[in-house]
Amino acid sequence: MTFIAKPKVAHPSLPRNTLGLTRRDYEGALSTLCAGCGHDSITASITEAIWGLSLEPQNVVKLSGIGCSSKTTAYFVSGGHGFNSVHGRMPSIAMGANAANRDLTYIGVSGDGDTLSIGLGQFCHAIRRNLDMLYIIENNGVYGLTKGQFSASADIGTKAKKGETNVQPPIDPVLLAMTLGASFVARSFSGDKAQLVPLIQAGLKHRGFALIDVLSPCVTFNDHEGSTKSYAYTREHYEPAVHADFVPLEREISVDYRAGETVPVVMHDGSRILLRKLDAAYDPTNRVSAAQQIQERMRAGEYLTGLLFVDENAQHEFHQVNSTPAAPLNSIPYEALSPGSQGLEKILARYR
């Protein structure tokens, strides 16, 4: 249960990040999800990624909606504030929080039901506003807490545990995000930590909205024969197209570029993403051709994965567009916000 805190015993030999903290310092409460749930693997990857970036735990803000996925924000970085909001509305909470303090790192964890059905509108508008956050969808194609109904990401022809076949087409968050102009769009698999951890790190460092759609099988309701979101099916049909390594600013010099294979993408703070194309024909910097290829492969039943689209030069992040000051709005002293009694007199002159 989430109220059972993990014992905070750190073995002296545990590796420490540049802040001197171990991975244990980035953990949260014990998970109450089913044994083998893909979401728990994602939680482990998030913990690993944040530890690896040496973020101060208190500077991490964790946001979620409702559902199995949304519970997971309690399972990592207990030193950061968490906000488990209402179903499908996490993006608006994130927007308000980010508007108030642009200095913190915002990570939202949602599910396919939370994002693609009840929260589809807020999801789209968070992208449109280019809200600076990492948005992870833990995508399993079913509603778990209500016992296995299809979600909007369920593929045509996929079978529910009780045998029902889905007949409606899925909404694909990756294609949707690309259409809406998102500047960082990735897909991964909960079982591929090597791919997922650097994607999370790059997503956290990306300025603007970063989406990672993580296929995350539901062991209880959607891991059977006939399901297109089972572990077996996902492993078989998932195809890494672009591997992204994240290289923080301070480690840059030690990286060995293998010319021709690797494309470096410089991020706004000087960190780099090293894109390694596993599929020579795929170009993750061309929105139109990338979207076309993703769609074509989906029709063939394949999920392209990796950092599927990135544009580090996008200049329309919310705060940039709105000309907010460099300092967080919640830190502006009151004196700078009120025109005072003299100002009021001037204002009232218009109403005489």
Added chain:
Amino acid sequence: MSPTTTRVNDFTIKIATVNGTGSASANTLLMKSIFRSGIPVMGKNYFPSNIQGLPTWYEIRVTRAGYVARSGRVDLMVAMNAETYARDVREVAPGGYLVYDSTWPRPALLKRDDITVLGVPLAQLCNESFNGVRTRILMKNICYAGVLAALLDLDVARIRELLAETYAKKPQLVESNMKAIQLGYDYAKANFECPLPLKVEPLDETAGHIMIDGNTSAALGALYAGATVAAWYPITPSTSLMDAFKMFADRSRVDKDTGAKNFAFIQAEDELAAIGMVIGAMWNGARAFTATSGPGISLMNEFLGLAYYAEVPAVIFDIQRVGPSTGMPTRTQQGDLMLAAYASHGDTRHVCLYPANPEECFYMAVQAFDLAERLQTPVMVLSDLDIGMNDWMCRDLKWDDSYRPDRGKMLGKEEVLKLKKFYRFLDVDEDGIGYRTLPGVDPKAAYFTRGSGHNQYGAYTEDSADYQVVLDRLLRKWATAKRLVPRAVIDATADSKIGIVSIGSCDGAIREARDLLAARGVTVDYMRVRAFPFSEDVEKFLAAHERLFVVEQNRDAQLRALLTLETAVEKSKLRSLLHYSGLPISSAFIVEGVLAELQHERASHPKGVARA
């Protein structure tokens, strides 16, 4: 009208036009010129939910006594709209006047012998003097302002002065507008006996006052409260509040050197997102607000419940309009009293403030932020279309420069580090309010905000006892809220057994009605509730009176329902006077209602208690 009934500085003009024809400028011009002559004036706009082509009315009440409500009668009608002509003619009080455009013949069936009809060929005058269809339409409306200036003895120099201010950057418009004014003015002077017995005479009663609408003053309040995040979805009649906030913020919050704006103004995708943004921002330490109307509050219900239970401050301005459903978006009502008080599922109750006029909108806006942060809960300010969108004569707004926002119980890093352990929902001070921290402070200050069951230490729970500890503490917080919210305004000077209980924008009509009733030998005490939960003084007033008239602007007696639910008052003591036409309540409505009820009681219970 005989000379003995001359009503200098005490009459009502109503102007019937078609919306989108520029009549708003003419009407504002008329009203402001009266205000600048030192005469108290009231202006009410009855407009359609439409851009162009539907009927619209504007009522100007010149009131030397300084009443702020509708009287319920019309002394002079300017009938510019053929479509509504018949009903406009009918509405003029006997002995009154009708000004109409005599360019076209007037149907004989609308003839009335008990009013004076003044025909002015407005269209003809303007067609002869101006070119272009649009200009002619606009100038026709300015032209009637000129006619009224002559009939009512308005100061033309003042009209010019106002036009010069309005069109400071377009002097040619001052000249064309003045030309139209002069056309109407000269025609009236040449053809009618000017001025009429209804006329204005300069006074000195408006010094220290402004003419302002409640949305503008509420926006000013939000600005002065230090709000930095404003999130909203457009909805009549609240939109002008956000427009005003943006205008004030653009003028006073932008760094001249860098262009950086000390505010974020976010047009949300819907009201659900708007309230989510406000909650997110206030959770993260910025003062944030939204403005909406009934349909928006309906949509915000789920989030309001979250903010109540997770104890996140939020400020919501509800500019009430006519419901149910879409209702009549441009008409006024007090129809959200119940909705706001108990918004969302489960046991939820919300702090509500009820301003009566634009002046109170300003002060209550500031108070709303302080209360929201002190009580860590949403606070709703229930204004309405009448307050929000009409210009009201108010005392000058004052600002105390020593004001600093009350951030409530918020712990910084040093304070948290001194604690053995930080618990978000523990009732340390036994007032029902826990301590909160902001993200980014320290790992020790971190806590988890959730709308699911939680214990007083901030952890998830499904344990009955732990759940109830938190729910019961929220009741203690409610009791604290009762002590902190603004008290009712009570006038018990009549020392009567009868009292009027009311809320918000009914105030002006009630004040006038009390004077009118007193003149007829009926004296009544008066209490205006200003906040929910009801403070102690509300209970006392209810208990101290034998007969209570509850005056409100909705069909279902929502204030009365709230009083019976939340106080010990016996339901049978409460008599409702309900006004829900969509137009602002008039003093005549209340006078008639009270007298009729008292008469009825005397007839049925000759020795009844309800005697003034």
